[in-house]
Amino acid sequence: MTLREAAAALRRREFSSAELTQGALDRIGRLNPTLNAFLTVTAEQAMARARQADAELAAGRDRGPLHGIPIAVKDLFLTRGVRTTAGSKIYENYVPEEDAAVVERLDAAGAVPLGKLNMHELAYGITSENPHFGAVRNPWDTGRSPGGSSGGSGAAVAASLAYAALGSDTGGSIRIPAAFCGTAGLKPTYGRVSRYGALPLSWTLDHMGPMARTVRDAAAVLNAIAGFDPRDPSSSRRPAVDYVPEDGCSSRGVRVGLAGKFYFERLDPGVEAAVRGAIARAAALGAVVKAVQTPDIDAINAVGRVIQLCEVSALMQPHLGRSDDFGADVWSLLNQGTLLPATDYINAQRLRRRMRRDFQKLWAEVDCLIAPTTPNTAPEFGQTAVRLGGRDENVRLASTRLVRAINVLGLPALSMPCGLSGGGLPVGIQIVGAPFQEALILQVGAALEDAGVGIPPCPI
Numbered sequence: 105m106t107l108r109e110a111a112a113a114l115r116r117r118e119f120s121s122a123e124l125t126q127g128a129l130d131r132i133g134r135l136n137p138t139l140n141a142f143l144t145v146t147a148e149q150a151m152a153r154a155r156q157a158d159a160e161l162a163a164g165r166d167r168g169p170l171h172g173i174p175i176a177v178k179d180l181f182l183t184r185g186v187r188t189t190a191g192s193k194i195y196e197n198y199v200p201e202e203d204a205a206v207v208e209r210l211d212a213a214g215a216v217p218l219g220k221l222n223m224h225e226l227a228y229g230i231t232s233e234n235p236h237f238g239a240v241r242n243p244w245d246t247g248r249s250p251g252g253s254s255g256g257s258g259a260a261v262a263a264s265l266a267y268a269a270l271g272s273d274t275g276g277s278i279r280i281p282a283a284f285c286g287t288a289g290l291k292p293t294y295g296r297v298s299r300y301g302a303l304p305l306s307w308t309l310d311h312m313g314p315m316a317r318t319v320r321d322a323a324a325v326l327n328a329i330a331g332f333d334p335r336d337p338s339s340s341r342r343p344a345v346d347y348v349p350e351d352g353c354s355s356r357g358v359r360v361g362l363a364g365k366f367y368f369e370r371l372d373p374g375v376e377a378a379v380r381g382a383i384a385r386a387a388a389l390g391a392v393v394k395a396v397q398t399p400d401i402d403a404i405n406a407v408g409r410v411i412q413l414c415e416v417s418a419l420m421q422p423h424l425g426r427s428d429d430f431g432a433d434v435w436s437l438l439n440q441g442t443l444l445p446a447t448d449y450i451n452a453q454r455l456r457r458r459m460r461r462d463f464q465k466l467w468a469e470v471d472c473l474i475a476p477t478t479p480n481t482a483p484e485f486g487q488t489a490v491r492l493g494g495r496d497e498n499v500r501l502a503s504t505r506l507v508r509a510i511n512v513l514g515l516p517a518l519s520m521p522c523g524l525s526g527g528g529l530p531v532g533i534q535i536v537g538a539p540f541q542e543a544l545i546l547q548v549g550a551a552l553e554d555a556g557v558g559i560p561p562c563p564i
Contacts, residue, residue, distance in 0.1 A: 121172030167390025221256030251281030276507030283532025294514030296426035356390030361470035370493030374525030416512030417441025477532030
């Protein structure tokens, strides 16, 4: 059952929020020992909130489609009175005294908080193999990574432990687990969703967004969390709109760009087949698909890596004397960041501004880009290389190759499932739009979903 289906059934009184929530808690109890998606389950708080939602709905107070719906959040969002670890020993015993902005907004929308989700340590990686709290396992194949850093969010949604989840995306950390776990995941425009109260990783690259089973479910969550927040210096004053696509929406006439020179090089054959099939479906629905040439994405990726290495190491500088409290992969990255000179960071930011201007010209030709989210499907635990285009690539670099630049540019991007590989693993397609065009890319995604582009429910 999707979030919107559950919301409609609640209003028809087919079941109560308390029953819906208890069902989610029961499923967490059965599956979380295997998946390790949740670090903290707030069962008492969830049931109290569910009973409150039932009373409010019975009294005619309807807060919207999230009212009474069980959701969960990545464990880097502050939650008042509930431990927030960011998957790290640094914050292992941190109990905040306030909620993150997005948690406040979910509360105002009447959502039922199930708990906090496991993640890659400090959100600094793509495997969610957490050395302190254990690895999150992909519900499609528990021997494989769910992606990261929002791996717990992807696994929880795919395995129906929650109807939606919040994640963060600094270099693909919503879209990668969405692709690997077969969910919808949206990285909004930089500034569209407040970062206040989210433990930061990289000040100028972090984005907060929803993960859900369908495109419209993700859009419903975006409706609840989007908007200006004066506590976040990067927050945009541009008014939010209704992001949920209408039933029967169309992509007819939408100009879809296909950047084959970069985005369709060195792909797993199963990924390429599924993505090209989805693009063909978009064309059959009336979208105008045209080849385009983007600015140098490899160069934008390089700029992004420099900015991230520098910003994360600067942020974590007070803790760099605690080497034993970091996992080996994160510690290595933190050390790399300390070796880069300030001139590299400044020049990377200068190049970033120029690249944004260059990329902006593309929107005169097309309304959105469609590409694979990742060139590969979910790797096995411990796998360090993947064979793509006849050569071996580092798994981390391969998995972020098609998503990192979008963080540097601050553009909105939706990942949605578009099929299964020959090995039966989910494949994700990425729809990228111009700044603040979330409504358009969600409309394109919903039209594809309505036309049958997607995957069957996770079999777990």
